[in-house]
Amino acid sequence: MALDGKVAVVTGAAMGIGKAMTEILLQNGAKVALLDFNETAGKSLLEALKKQYGQEKTLFLTCDIESEEQTKAALQTTRETFGGIDIMCNNAGILNESTWEKTVSINLMGVIRGTYLALEHMSKLNGGQGGVIINTASMAGLGPLPSCPVYTASKHGVVGFTRAIAAASSALGYGIRINVLCPGFVQTDLFSNIPARLGKFSLLADATKKMAEKMETLSVSEVAECLLELVVDEMKNGEAFMVLPKSKKYMTFPVLL
C-alpha cells in the first residue's frame, strides 16, 4: 500500500509509540487522525505537526477508546474530514495491575471496539475501499510476564483476536488486512514507575527490570518502522510481528488440526 493520500487513524497518538506511528505515517504521505483521551498532549502535538506537515494533514480528536460513542464519533468525523479511512492503528493501552478491569477494558476491549468500528467504514462488504488494521499488543502477548498477569492476558487477547478476525476478513472478503505488533520493552511513559503499576506484584519489579536490561529497550522509532512494514506489505494478513532491538520475527503458531 502506497501511503500518499491515504487516511490513517491512530489511537493513543499523543505520546510514546502512538506519536511515533503518527509521525512515520505523515512522513510517508498519509493524513492522520490522532485520537487520545489526553487532550492537552494531543492538542500540543497537533500544533507541532501542523507546523511541520501543513494544516490539512492532521486532525486531533479527544477520544476515550473505552467509550463506544466517542470512538464511533471520532471515526465518523475522520471520514467526514478526510473522505475515508484506509489505515486503523489500535495502539492505545495502559499497564496497571491494580486497576485490572480498566487494563482489560482499554487494552483488549478498546482494540476490539476500534477494529469493529473501523471495519464498518473500511469493509468492501459495506461499500468501503478496504485497507489495513494494525493492533498493538506486546511481547507479553506471546509469552507471560509474571509481574503483570492481567496485562499479559489483555495482550494475549489482542494477539488471538487479531489472528481470528484477520482470518474472518480473508474468508468473508472484507478486503482488509489485520495484523498485530508485539514489541519488547520500549522507552515510553508506560515503561516508567514500574513498581507503582504492578500492584500486588510490585515485588517482581526488579526481576522485570533485569529482564528489560537483558532484552534491551527499543526506541519508539524502531517500533514505528515495523508498523510501516505491516502497513505497506500487501502480503501481510494475520501476522504477529515480534519486535526486539536485535531481532524482528513474524511468529509461527502450532497448527491444531
Ligand SMILES: NC(=O)c1ccc[n+]([C@@H]2O[C@H](COP(=O)([O-])OP(=O)(O)OC[C@H]3O[C@@H](n4cnc5c(N)ncnc54)[C@H](O)[C@@H]3O)[C@@H](O)[C@H]2O)c1
Ligand atoms: N512501552 C512498552 O514497553 C510497550 C511495549 C510493548 C507494547 N506496548 C504497548 O504500546 C501501546 C502504547 O504504549 P506506550 O508505551 O506508547 O504508552 P504511553 O503511556 O507512552 O502512551 C499511551 C497513549 O495512549 C493514551 N491512552 C491510554 N488510554 C487511553 C484511552 N482509554 N483512550 C484513548 N487514549 C488512551 C495515553 O493518553 C497515551 O497518549 C500500548 O498498547 C502498550 O501496551 C508498550
Ligand SMILES: CCCCC[C@H](O)CC\C=C/C=C/C=C/[C@@H](O)[C@@H](O)CCCC(=O)O
Ligand atoms: C513492567 C513493564 C511491562 C512492559 C510491558 C510491555 O508490553 C513490554 C513487554 C516486554 C517484554 C515482555 C516479555 C515477555 C516474556 C515472556 O515471553 C517470558 O519469556 C517471560 C518469562 C519471565 C520469567 O519466567 O521470569
